[in-house]
Amino acid sequence: MFTRRKQASSTSSERPSPYSELLEWIPPDRLITNNGELCVYECDGFPLHKERPQAVILCASRDDVLHVVRWCNEKSIPFVPRGAGTGLSGGATPVPGGVVIDLNHMRRIVKVDVENGYAIVEPGVVNIRISQAASSSGFHYAPDPSSQKACTIGGNVAENAGGPHCLKYGMTTDHILGLEVVLPDGDIVRLGGPRAEETGYDLAGLFVGTEGTCGVVTEVTVRLLPSPQSVRTFLAIFDSMSFACRTVAAITREGIEPAALEILDQLTIRAVEASVFAAGYPQNATAVLLVEIDGLEAGLDEQETQIRAICKAHHAFEFRAAKDEADRQKLWRGRKGAFGALGRINTDLYVLDGVVPRTKLEDTLNEIYAIADRYGLTLSNVFHAGDGNLHPNISYDGRDEDERSRVLEAGREILTACVRAGGSISGEHGIGVEKMEFMPLLFTPDDLALQKDLRDAVDPRALSNPGKIFPDSRSCVEVGRKHRVVPL
């Protein structure tokens, strides 16, 4: 069971830490309590809100997690699970008085069973490693967030992460067969599994997307899919964003089920082409549409012909087809590196994550550009056009308090516009702290009460990532409080 270790000092040599009790189970090199190292964990990919944790425990096993959670229960100390910290909504941002349970050392791929179409992995496994482990057998793990080379499956589960290929293959929740979870009270439970028709309630489905508020995932059973026999990737180039959006609608209306449909606007294109992610996108284009189809080679000629015709009919002034895998990777490098490339424009980047019905894409984009103009902000768009998931990106100087304030106001208006269009405030990045205040745009008090009651049923003491998702009185983040920025 649990092995008590000889008491030793933590990485802090300055003073005895109140967390040194953990050293009975956790080796000193996996307990961080000194300020210099703790600041690394102050935020995730959402830097507008920061909080320094009291300690960070690098867990390497399920037993480590169990120990820490039970200890937190004993001491009434809140905890925040954290993977790679690539989240964009503050889901892994520490909470006042709390600790961070870092899961990056739990990175074993426990089992790959392609015959039965599943793998069992620990939460710290990097997303892309799952596909790499299965690829030699002709299988892959489908959800592919842009950060897949860094983000971990535990974080993907917490946020119900998406990615460009979820248009055809679905979100993370569609590929999670089972979970092992350390509940906030220190119990451990297995939910779901790889067998067909797990006849209990779909608890695994309910847990995906709870953003760490219902415990810590210590093992994940993921679905593996056969890799497509053939893939074709195209770039359609437009001198109008409207034409690009209408092309998307026309492609899906034909009954074609592309693997991905992504749009980048001109500002994004130019940033990408000036960066290490340059993909050969034409800089005079107002918009480019990346289309990917996959499946049996036998059916792809027909789909390609249809797509070419649709793009032409919607005024694409150029249409390129990737010649080979290297070409394909180059086109995708530009798309997946877009957020990194946008960092060239200014010191800070606020990545929004609204989603609208596909038929509202064009109108909503026009509104978003108008909002940016009104606030005098530099805004670019790169988005999952096929499922209406927009990523308006505002480049700004975070040191300028006035600009920061305008960024937040513009963000509010953009998300409100998405909801008004019949959409939602988050397509794949989660609520975290970033969008908590917007939840009432979507949900009535009764709606939120149910979700909070569900959370309370699992975590009555509010120890597991409290103060996230729901704007309530138990929140550790005051509603409407200006986000505190910690200077570099």
Next chain:
Amino acid sequence: MNEPAGAIPDSDAAAGHAVDCATVHRHEYERAFYGDGDVLTPESSDELIDVIRESHSRRKVLVPEGAGSHAYLGVPPEEEAVVVSTRKMKQILRYKPDDFTIGVQTGLPLVELGETLARNRQEIPIDFSSRSRGTVGGWIAAGFPGSRAAHHGNLRNYVIGALGLRGGERPSLFKTGGMVVKNVAGYDVGKFLIGSLGTAGVILETNFKVRALPDRRSLRLARFRHRKEAWSFARRLRDPSTRPVLLLVFGGEATDLLKGAAPGLTSRDHWVAWSFEGNASQVQWQDSQVDAILDDQAPAERLDLQEDQVAAMRDALCELAEPDHEKPPDELGIARLGVLPTEAEDFELGIFGLPESRRAAFATVTDVLTGLIILRWRITADALEGLLSGLRNLAAARQATSAILYLPPAVRRDWPFSLVADPAAPLAEKIRRVFDPENLFCPGRRRAT
């Protein structure tokens, strides 16, 4: 509006709203489980809230239903129950074909949902019988997997939002999700509602994402004299170079149940059924790949179903998991068991190896892609306990999942819904009580052993 009567015989009119009752057609098992009384049929969520409030004040057990076509599922309550139906709330609320989403009230007949989508060449690819009398709400609450699940997923992959009503001192409506196909705002409460069998309140509206109907769909069958040959062929079709959306093995008694769907399905040998979907080129290519395998394996017979037969076969496969609604035989039982796909052949052998198999007329249809097995039997009452105990032991030994879908009303309360305990059941119950704090919505219906 009519005065309420029958279902709450000792009450006055529900406070605030007079709720219709209806003398509706009740299946025999419904009458056995819930009595022969009227069914409350509110026409709005306000009326429904009043029903819930009234029932809670009198500590009456509530059984939500649509058309009652799945009333046989799960363990009926010991106490007298108030049956409340959403069948009058049946509108299509939101449908934009170009958005590939649809939102409906859950009293909408399933068949109408299917026809509405089909007119726009769309579908939710979870098959249901075209003869179904069921509603969308019952479909969600039952949560049956479809025969194309390995390729297209299940209902959990298509429900993108819902409006429900939970119980408690103050029954209240709650919304989850929305009308967009990607949405991670808040908890995915809809997942808990699917398959909840009415134990998590009442589902009033559901939003779905839909997909385009495939251009072409083939459904073919091959007959083999021996089980091993059939399974050998089926395993070859699991090769990912062909991507069947459906791959089933059946024979014996199951053939009798399916033969009405295809005239050539006469022999009780071992059959393999498979289906491809896609554009013409994709289906044609895959069919040609299978032709090469068929030439190699030389089945005793091949059948290619025509379009109308494909639809009929899909109906028959859906109905296999359900009892004859009008008059199910007294000896009928139906279970659904799940193992890993690579274990399915062996597990099927294990079922036929049970001592009771000699006394029961077993019919199995095994989904080779998912490892799901539908088992039907006809067995006398005195042998039932031995059979179910044997199945339970087999399921436990092989770590199979299990659900008893149908047992005769006379014995239904004697057996749980699942033969194998779910270790997460205590947590599930804690969560369920958020929707049903008074434990009045179908209490015990999903009871596990």
